[in-house]
Amino acid sequence: MNTQFLAAKKAIDASEKILLASHDEPDGDALGSMLALKFSFEKLGKKADIFCASDIPENLKFLPGVEHIKKSVEPVYDLLFGVDYGDLKRLEGVTLDIPIITFDHHPLINQAGEIKVVDTNFSSTCEIIYQFLTENELKIDKEIATCLLTGIFTDTWSFRHPNTTAKTLKIVGELLLRGAPLRKIVRLINQQKIDIKSKIWSRALANIKQEQELGFIFCFINFEDMQKFNASLNDLAGLASLLCMVPGTKFSLVLSEVAPEKLDGSFRALPNQGVDVSRLAKALGGGGHKLSAGFKTKGRPEDIIEKVKKLISEGGFVNV
Incomplete structure (x- = not known):
């Protein structure tokens, strides 16, 4: 035993x-x-x-x-x-x-x-x-x-x-x-609040950005939209995994503003792509697994995205 x-x-x-x-x-x-x-x-x-x-x-x-x-x-x-x-x-x-x-x-x-x-x-x-x-x-x-x-x-x-x-x-x-x-x-x-989920996902997918040279794709959902659609973080479950399906993607980030300048980040990565998102999350104050990790932080979303890209470029988190 x-x-x-x-x-x-x-x-x-x-x-x-x-x-x-x-x-x-x-x-x-x-x-x-x-x-x-x-x-x-x-x-x-x-x-x-x-x-x-x-x-x-x-x-x-x-x-x-x-x-x-x-x-x-x-x-x-x-x-x-x-x-x-x-x-x-x-x-x-x-x-x-x-x-x-x-x-x-x-x-x-x-x-x-x-x-x-x-x-x-x-x-x-x-x-x-x-x-x-x-x-x-x-x-x-x-x-x-x-x-x-x-x-x-x-x-x-x-x-x-x-x-x-x-x-x-x-x-x-x-x-x-x-x-x-x-x-x-x-x-x-799998029983979700379909109406809420479809609306918040549509808004998130409209904001997708991709850094192809890094294999990185991300989107941001602001607090105004979270309130407008009465959405919670649970309504965004699965979105980061969906983003990983975009061709050329190694890992993804869904960044959600749960309160003004209070952010929740959810990383996902594909296996066998040389990416350990738990290390990225840890550098941002969070943690998790190699293929699935998250963090909570404060600040402007554009600053967090830039920090992620800097970590990727300088920290050896991704084999590009």
């Missing part, structure tokens, strides 16, 4: 009240991880709460247990379980002075805790949690299986990402056997 899994189980057994947390604007992997662990801890007789100050994306509200997620918590816990957050500064709003356990498939950057399972060989944090539960012989019922499969499905881009391995697909099969409804998950995950 993984020694960190064993240590984590001992810490859980010794705790009574456990708080689960992840990054802001949670995706399927973050929510699926927290919910699966909440259900599992409760089966062990523990009090387990999930803290998430951000709104839950509409297409993830089908997940069992989302109605119990808390937007504020009191300091009454004796263990904090951080999942899928990548960097301690992204562990949303949590300042409790208690022991921390981390499960994460992002690169090791600044994750917290004496007990850490941080491994980029897993497709998702939900896959790590599946391994943790099975190695500790903890029951995976239909609810837990649904949460885990949702996280794996979303973080592998519907099993199309290069992080999808034979082991990943074997786990998917096991989760299906435990009752996870794949067809329902696929349908509800």
Whole structure:
């Protein structure tokens, strides 16, 4: 058994009240991880709460247990379980002075805790949690299986990402056997606010610019348009991947103004193109994976784009 899994189980057994947390604007992997662990801890007789100050994306509200997620918590816990957050500064709003356990498939950057399972060989944090539960012989019922499969499905881009391995697909099969409804998950995950999404994507696609010599394509959505179409960052999910499909592109950036001069950046890269967007994101105060990363910053969008181009030209981030 993984020694960190064993240590984590001992810490859980010794705790009574456990708080689960992840990054802001949670995706399927973050929510699926927290919910699966909440259900599992409760089966062990523990009090387990999930803290998430951000709104839950509409297409993830089908997940069992989302109605119990808390937007504020009191300091009454004796263990904090951080999942899928990548960097301690992204562990949303949590300042409790208690022991921390981390499960994460992002690169090791600044994750917290004496007990850490941080491994980029897993497709998702939900896959790590599946391994943790099975190695500790903890029951995976239909609810837990649904949460885990949702996280794996979303973080592998519907099993199309290069992080999808034979082991990943074997786990998917096991989760299906435990009752996870794949067809329902696929349908509800892809259920978007079509009207809003089509309008904000149209506006974004009208602003595409390409640096062909660098293999770089990007677009910017300003705050005025985000407000005009009542759009959120979740409505832009998938846009950066779409931009990568433009011929001659190695990597893309979608830059969104979520408040005046408050920017959110989402990088995507194609495999085998010599691009590591996690390094670019880290240089801008963020992080992520080699092919998928992001950052938050303040400033004018044109200044951020120029900084990205300068990093590319001077930092050896891209093999051109």
